[in-house]
Amino acid sequence: MSSANPFIPSAYELDKEKRAQLARWSTLAVTVALLIPVALILTLIALKAQPALSWEYLTGDVSRSGAAGGIWGPLMGTFYLTLLCLAIVAPIGILAGVYIHEYAPDNAFTRAIMVAVTSLAGVPSIVHALFGLGAFVATLGMPKGLLTAAMTLSVMTLPVIITSTREALSSVPKNFREACWNLGASRWQTIRTIVLPNSFGGILTGVILVIARAAGETAPIMFMGAVMWLRIAPAGPERLMPYGLNDEFMALSNHLNLISKDIPGMPEEMKFGSALVLLSLILFINGIASLVRLRLRRRKRW
């Protein structure tokens, strides 16, 4: 007698359920299979770098083409490069995001700007390097150095900051703006007093991601004055600010690029050491961005 109880699943339904479970577990397996090798790689880098890591490694001068000594010069170079890039791109990018989201009328020109932003995001980093060479060095006659490298990085990271600013602004409801306008506040007053304070976290996340991106990039700076070795003052304020705006510089990413190639007598831990320092620097910056985002989600203001 076939049971008429509708709550007992039929063979067909059981089969369906089995397939759903299969899909669930296989997609899980794929995801895990993706992440485990990455975790392994990161662990391995850390293990192999371990013999090199010390305070002296971080603060010592590069010597014998990176085969000995430390990475102080590249570390400082990356720091100032990132700082400079941020100083250029953060105001422009944030204001551009503000323009697109708060000011731009809905017309063909605005859509063209949006297309430009997405196109800019898709331009390969090596083409940015060509652009930097052509525009800043060859045409404007600026010297290859910290400033031109930072400008090239700024062009590259501009769409990142524009996009994240736009997203952050769109999380502020339109009502708030209208309420302010009705009170006689101008667009800018509204943005300054209500919109920006309430999208600050999202914008900050974008800025932090730009830092991570700028610190890790190699292609746009490798022809813009990043070099293998420079003499750095052993002490004094010059040790903390080793490069002028127009000077050539060392950078961590370029340092790793140069010592990755086969250099005879290069101890393995020196390579892995710089890889680990660069990697942890960038993961650390990204971690800060994630924390900001997490805090943001917890703190609802409306």
Next chain:
Amino acid sequence: MSRRTPSRGWRATLSSAADWIEKPIEALIRACGWSSIVLVAAIFCFVFWYAAPLLPKIDWLGPDGFFTSTNWHAKEREGATYGVLAMIIGNFAVAAVAMVIAIPFGLAAAVYISEFAGPRSKEWFKVGIEILAAIPSIVWGFIAITMIGPLLIKYAGATMGTNLLNGGIVLGLMSIPLIVSLAEDSLRAVPDSFREAAMALGANRWEIVYRVLFPAARSGLLAACMLGVGRAIGETMAVLLATGNKNQIPTSLTDPITTLTATIASEMGDAEAGSPHSQSLFTIGLLLLVITCAINLTANLVIRGNKRQS
């Protein structure tokens, strides 16, 4: 009741300083807003400008032609030839290998994270994907040389560790986070009412994914894959280190190759400014720019077409 209303004077303040600062600030914001359009135009112009002197002289489709030969002798002062066929093929081959890895992994991970994972494990997986996305391209190149290369020599019978397969693996891993996040976005963009309607009809989770979400998010998923391809083609440092940098058309997965991006990266440092060699590298840059822009714009059209539909 004593009403201490302020004098009418303050309300009639017609032009406080704050009102008139509006104009210059708006001008500044507008200028920044236009920056991206100016920059895109400038990138095209400058790359074109510094390639231009060579363009009329290049043989495009002849026996030593740009698109038709593999003879890349750009440094020669006499009888230089500019064949980039091997680089184009190398570029697309390495991107293809990357996509063979990245698309299944990326889509599966996106489906798991957006549809099956619990709220807590979802956060953890996202952190994992974010870490993957954060690793800079030069570190990927380093990983390719020092870790994947030896494995390929040992297990895949490669004579050189840096080759097409190595580049493909690394590029695949690099493209996965992009594909995951874009695919997840487009799955999440499917209205919950679709899911609920399917559930009310007795569909289980997998049927919802397979029969409802995939068709509804089809163009978003397609665009995610296309942008992954765009990313893979434009990638430079990882490819430069991972692919062996040899100007030849690959015949097997373990052949070393070179790409358009890697060629610029490895030769630009030696090229004298304004020389035909430098101009030829700018020409390659122009080609790259056209390819990546075409892919990105198509992908965005696909996404927008989808938005208009729904």
Next chain:
Amino acid sequence: MSPAHLELRDLSVWYGSKKALDEVSFSVPRHHVLGIVGPANSGKSSLLKTINRTLEFIDHARTEGTVLLDGENVRDIPNVYSLRRRIGMVFPLPVGLPLSIYDNVAYAPRRMGIHHKPQLDALVENCLRDAVLWDEVKDRLDLLGTKLSGGQQQRLTLARALSLEPEILCLDEFSIAIDPVTTMKIEEVLMRLKERMTIILVTNLTQQARRMADAVAFINASQLVEWGPTEQLFNQPAKELTGRYLNGEFG
């Protein structure tokens, strides 16, 4: 007879190619209450937005005709912010700004350069009292305005509009989120405020218009059907449509 405080002449509003308001003309004398009634979507809110020129923030919106404030065309007022500060607006959706209650009310005065603390304190208290919110919030003025209930936020919106000390107060369905008792209290306050300002009251509640308005304008399908003194409109409407609407036969 005193000149009209606010006068509309052949005012039309388009959104793209869609006409939202079709050649509306009326005038309001100083210290009068004008009730504007009509079904939803008939263009009442667009009308208010043309008066303080916030319609300019909407893409593709376009106006024709003139709005005269004290005989001056609002389009010719050089400083649009000063115009908006002369007109208080309360729209139907309650909006508490994500600021403290105190800062919500002090927002507009501060934009105009008032930072003197005692003056602001007095202003905030007066406005909150007028909006019948003071007793509920006086002990927690630092609470976020967005955390108040819908009805409280609506009164907060009213308090913010009053903080401008406006010449003209425009209320668009202000009672939609407020309970009847509070509504009555606010109506009393409004009748008192009439001494100081002209009030334009857009409402769906015809009885509310009858209670409060000196004159009533009936707008239907983007057009001004009829406009006149309240009792005349309610008792002897010139148009059949007006009578049917005011008696609740449609809308």
